Amino acid sequence: MEYHETYHGQPIIVTTAKQGAGNWKSKAELLDSDQKRIPVEEGAEEVYSSEEDARRAALSYAAGAIDRSRISKGKP
Numbered sequence: 001m002e003y004h005e006t007y008h009g010q011p012i013i014v015t016t017a018k019q020g021a022g023n024w025k026s027k028a029e030l031l032d033s034d035q036k037r038i039p040v041e042e043g044a045e046e047v048y049s050s051e052e053d054a055r056r057a058a059l060s061y062a063a064g065a066i067d068r069s070r071i072s073k074g075k076p
Helices: 053-074
Strands: 002-007 010-018 024-031 037-040
Touching: 002 053, 010 053, 024 053, 037 053
Parallel strands: none
Antiparallel strands: 002 010, 010 024, 024 037
16 A cells, blocks of 8 residues: 655655565655655565554654754755
8 A cells, every 4th residue: 555645845655565474564765856756775674563553664764764864954
């Protein structure tokens, strides 16, 4: 399932997929200004017991990536 989220104005796409034995995996991608998908590598190999847990974790990893990017840019 694909979910579209936004964090601090940054579009995020979270994709969840059911694995065997009821486990779930997820991945997060950020959209750049050209609408290209940039994968968030962190947490991509994690396995979760529910789709909601997988979705929340991917969103959290994406938010962390956005926060780190904002910190490195500093104040305008």
